[in-house]
Amino acid sequence: MGIFDKIKEKLSHEFIDIIEWLDYTDDTICHRFERYQNEIKNNAKLIVREGQTAVFINEGQLADVFKPGTYTLSTQNLPILTTLKGWKYGFDSPFKAEVYFVNTHLFTDEKWGTKNPITLNDERFGLVEIRAFGSYAFKINDAGKFIVDIVGTDNNFTNFEINEHLKSLIATRFTDTVGEAKLPIELYAANTTELSETCKEVMQPEFNSVGISLEKFFIENVSMPEDLKKEIFEYSRLDKIDLDKLTKFKTAKAIEAAATNEGGTAGAGMGMGMGFVLAQQMGGMMAPQMGGQQQAPMQQVNTMPPPMPQAIQYFYSANGQQAGPVAFEQLKALFANRTVNKDSLIWKQGMTNWSPLLEVEELKAFLGGNTPPPLPGS
Template identity: 45%
Template sequence: MGLMDRLRGELIDIIEWTDDSRDTLAWRFPRHQNEIKSGAKLIVREGQAAVFVDKGRLADVFEPGTYTLDTANLPILSTLEGWKYGFESPFKAEVYFIRTTRVVDQKWGTKNPIMLRDPEFGPTRLRAFGTYGFKVSDPATFLDTLVGTSGDVDTGAITDQIRNLIVARFTDVLGSAKLAALDLAANVDELGGFVAEKMADDMAEYGIEVVNLLVENVSLPPAVEKLLDERTGMGVIGDLGAYTQFQTAQAISKAAENPGGGAAAAGVGLGAGLAMANQMGGAMMGGAAPQQAAPAPSAPPPPPDAVSFHVSKSGQSTGPFGLDALRQQAASGDLTRETFVWSERLGEWKAAGEVDALRGVFGATPPPPPDA
């Protein structure tokens, strides 16, 4: 420091911060060897706080106002220095001005997707971004934890830490809330409040309070969003059959407007469209209701009743006999064409030779031989 700066420091008795920078959070008042005169004026403007540091130890903190520095308003510094009867001019102390107004319109967002288990989509990834603001709520703690011996501290020294903490607490809130991804848009205000509340204790360790934390958007991966759009489109279409008819009518109309070469192509496209519609309709029906099992094959019809007859022998009814038994009787001569037989189908006694069902029992009768 030059001679003029040294003389100016000895003559100046006003301590204030007039810098209007919006990015500076802490600023150390420059004085030659940190000497402050007795009776010096301290001016702390609105949105500021002044913190005195004595040999690396935090001393007195001043809220907005104008002060004449003496032992009455420097009780901690007086105790540290052991001033029982007032201090001698000049005394040495560092003076830091801390900005206490809100720093707004800060951005936050997820650098990498957040993995979670969605109740509807299963394991999925989400991205989110938004804005937030913050302010220094405890100047002494802020000075002790973040400023240290630095002369100036701007917003860039703390915003990265705040953004990382927001993402970490946002992930915790999503995991514990177990909300479906499609329901997040309706709860972004509550999510922002929960995240700010969850990180309040973490930020208090730095003397900072996060305010107006907003979740502006929560998005799914592009591939999932595309499938979701298709699903939404199917819901908008509604009746697939009516939509197919509408598309078919449009195709026919376009084909009529292009008679030179569109008829065959329109026919092919129409057939393909109808086939696709049928497949989609079948798939939708299959997804909407369980597939019905194929009906069991019907039992074969019962075999026809076996043919049997009662045979009259010596005025007595015998049997019933099946066709095989009747063939044996015919072969042995016990059954002739004149023998009377009866069955339920006949309803009466008839000669065996007159029953069509028994013609095969006796064999074919050869025709008369030709005349010699």
């Protein structure tokens, strides 16, 4: 290679004729055009493709911004840079400036989530903890502001770098929003759409402040501890369950727990008592259904024994309210777990008025009635 070829090659690398960026990645948000020590030639071509914005930076100061299109660089389309450079009457010599290409297409399916549980104060359940996660989509709507406030001098800025900042912002604003919403805890899962829209409106100004537009925001799930879920489900059924039936259900569960925990004959007896009580309740529930069915006349003599006499049912007072009826074994279990005591008022069919438990003859056994009464004349 001759001396003239070397000079020609050197000159070709000193001046830049075409400025463009071909993005071969899916995650690059901002790319700085590498000119090294080269200078941009007067009347050089700037090519900005769809989904891009070109930003000129002169000595750390924001200069001109170009939308998609092809430009011939001169003092006419570089007004801010011309002022910063002091070109009053145009320029003919090459110049130095940093050129950043910003990707303005939509970045979709970005994930967010709460790193730690959010503590809320619910009116009915007290302090509760929830977690949430979802997705969002964003794009750059002010390339100059984004470069100045976020990118700085980074030569290749990816969405991974900005996502950590955005996810922290989202988690903080989500916590503030759900705290101010003061929704009943059971309604969060059923109102994710409305809550997502509210959160998006709250977060949008902060995204805009750094040149980013929050295009979409979704809350995909709001989770809570399993024991809280069970408590909410039980609470939600209270409006549909009769209080008396709920009391019976709780009593049956107490009897079952007692039968499980107590060993020996006492536990077996309690378990048998529970079985009889449940069988009686199931029979009472099935009776109305069976009564509505027409039975075919029997063609043979009925050899079945007559039904057993109906067990005595007791009503009792608890917390100033009437409850029952319950069978003898159920009442005994209620006495054992201190739901009722010796002074609790009791009534059964045949009694004129309510009487304390200790005055009902067959219930005195609850009080430890293994001691015989005093001898006559003593």
